[in-house]
Amino acid sequence: MSPLIVPMLSFLAPQWLWLLLAVPVLIGLYLGLLRRKANRNRQVGRTMLDLVIPREANWRRHLAVALSLASLVSLTLAIARPKATVEVPRERATVVVTIDVSNSMAATDVEPSRLEAAKTAAQAFVQSLPPKYNVAVVAFDGTASVLLPPTLDRPAALAAIQSMELGPSTAIGDGIFASLAALAQAPADPGNPQSKPPGRIVLLSDGKTQVGRSAADGARAAKAQDVPIYTIAYGTPDGYIEVQGQREPVPVDRAELANVARISGGKAYTAQSAGQLRDVYKDIGSSVGKDKVDREVSSRYAGFGLGFAVLAALGLISLGARWP
Numbered sequence: 628m629s630p631l632i633v634p635m636l637s638f639l640a641p642q643w644l645w646l647l648l649a650v651p652v653l654i655g656l657y658l659g660l661l662r663r664k665a666n667r668n669r670q671v672g673r674t675m676l677d678l679v680i681p682r683e684a685n686w687r688r689h690l691a692v693a694l695s696l697a698s699l700v701s702l703t704l705a706i707a708r709p710k711a712t713v714e715v716p717r718e719r720a721t722v723v724v725t726i727d728v729s730n731s732m733a734a735t736d737v738e739p740s741r742l743e744a745a746k747t748a749a750q751a752f753v754q755s756l757p758p759k760y761n762v763a764v765v766a767f768d769g770t771a772s773v774l775l776p777p778t779l780d781r782p783a784a785l786a787a788i789q790s791m792e793l794g795p796s797t798a799i800g801d802g803i804f805a806s807l808a809a810l811a812q813a814p815a816d817p818g819n820p821q822s823k824p825p826g827r828i829v830l831l832s833d834g835k836t837q838v839g840r841s842a843a844d845g846a847r848a849a850k851a852q853d854v855p856i857y858t859i860a861y862g863t864p865d866g867y868i869e870v871q872g873q874r875e876p877v878p879v880d881r882a883e884l885a886n887v888a889r890i891s892g893g894k895a896y897t898a899q900s901a902g903q904l905r906d907v908y909k910d911i912g913s914s915v916g917k918d919k920v921d922r923e924v925s926s927r928y929a930g931f932g933l934g935f936a937v938l939a940a941l942g943l944i945s946l947g948a949r950w951p
Contacts, residue, residue, distance in 0.1 A: 639708035639923060646703045650696055657692055694939035701932030705925045719824040721761040721777045721813040723806040724749050724788065727832035727861075729768045729797040731877035734833070734866035737901055741862050744901040745831055746788050752829070752908035753784045761824070763809040767802030768794030769838050777813040797834045799883065803845025806830070807852060826854045829911055830887070833862040835880040842883050846890035855893035857911045858884035863899045 638644065726749060732742035753762050761777035764787040775787035810826040828849065836842050849856050860881040867874045881897055888895035896911070898904040 637710055638704075639710060641707055643703060643707040646706075647700065650700060653696060653699075691939050694935045698932045698935035698939060701928050701935055705929040705932055708923055708925050709928060711924050719759050719761075721763065721810055721824055721826045722756060723763040723765055723777075723809050723826070723828045724753060724784070725765040725767065725802050725806045725828055725830040726788070726791060727768070727797060727799070727802070727830075727834065728766045728791050728793055729832075729834060730793050730795055731797070731834050731862075731866070731868060733793055733868050734862060734877050736863040736866035737861070737899070737904075741833055741866070742791065742793065744904060745861060746791060748901065748904040748908050749788050749831070750785050751905065752912060753781060753788070755909070755912050761813050763806070763812075764788055765802060765806045765809055766791045767798050767805065769796030769798055770794075771798060771801040771805035771839075773805055773809045776809055797832070797837045798839035799830070799832055799834075799836045799842040799887070800840035800845040801838075802830065802832075803828065803842065803849060803856065803887070804840060807845075807848060807854065810852075810854060826852070828854060828856045828891075828893075829859070829908075830856055830884070831859040831861050832884060833860070833866070833877065833879050835883045842887050843890060846887040849891040854891065856887055856891040857893045858888045858895050859904070859907055860884045860895070860897045861899075861904060 726742075726745055728742060732740070732745070734741050737744045756762065758779070761779060762775070762781070762784040763773065763777045764775040764784055765771060765773055774790065775784055778784065806828045810828075813824060813826065815823060846856060860879050862877070862879040864878045866877045866879070868877055869875075879897070879899075881895075885895040887893075894911075896907040898907045
């Protein structure tokens with residue numbers, strides 16, 4: 628990694644950046660020539676030639692010099708081979724859709740219920756993924772189950788999500804470990820069998836861990852395997868379920884899920900309605916569908932340099948012309 632001579636840029640051939648030292652030297656030389664000319668004019672005064680041929684407009688001369696220097700800077704950056712981080716579509720990946728099916732997901736603060744709305748949104752998310760993406764499905768309540776190992780079969784993934792049923796308690800940590808186990812079953816890339824496609828976990832829950840391994844331990848295990856977890860805290864603070872005729876509040880616990888996302892290197896989301904959940908899944912789909920890679924952008928700066936050079940040349944032509 629080269630030194631950040633230019634903010635937010637790094638270079639593949641930073642040794643060429645030493646040419647930028649010529650810029651302040653040229654500026655100093657130009658200012659020196661201007662001072663010398665001003666002194667000479669004060670000593671000589673106006674001549675008959677000045678009356679016949681108008682003096683050049685100073686701003687044109689200054690602009691031409693500035694454009695020439697800008698061209699020099701841009702072309703120097705170009706030969707130093709700058710690179711920038713850009714997003715490119717990822718061809719292959721494995722995404723694990725992990726959903727909390729604890730009894731609190733029966734709350735109707737999101738119609739028709741948290742679980743049914745979550746199923747619908749998750750199915751739409753699966754259908755939006757690129758066709759070469761493997762999809763696995765995991766459900767967890769007090770225990771966690773891999774309902775579908777990684778597959779390209781979208782109808783099977785949709786059916787696995789639809790088959791989810793409610794159960795007692797919440798084991799977010801076990802849900803993460805089951806998701807990592809599902810990722811371990813992902814098939815190799817046919818084009819590059821030695822390379823394993825990247826994995827991502829999309830985990831939706833409305834509660835906090837009550838049994839099983841801690842969610843933080845699961846997040847650290849995901850981090851060790853370079854698997855970011857995108858968490859969705861789903862539901863409203865006013866949610867409740869009926870237990871033996873009594874209302875039992877089931878507010879959403881966002882803190883634990885946010886911690887899971889932070890530890891694993893993923894991103895935490897919240898959603899309080901079916902519409903918000905669709906938007907969250909859409910944003911996650913954009914994130915898991917792209918890779919950030921370094922790309923050389925020399926041509927961009929070469930183009931800037933050429934443009935500045937053309938403008939500087941036009942400025943010099945206008946200075947050389949004597950308009951009637």
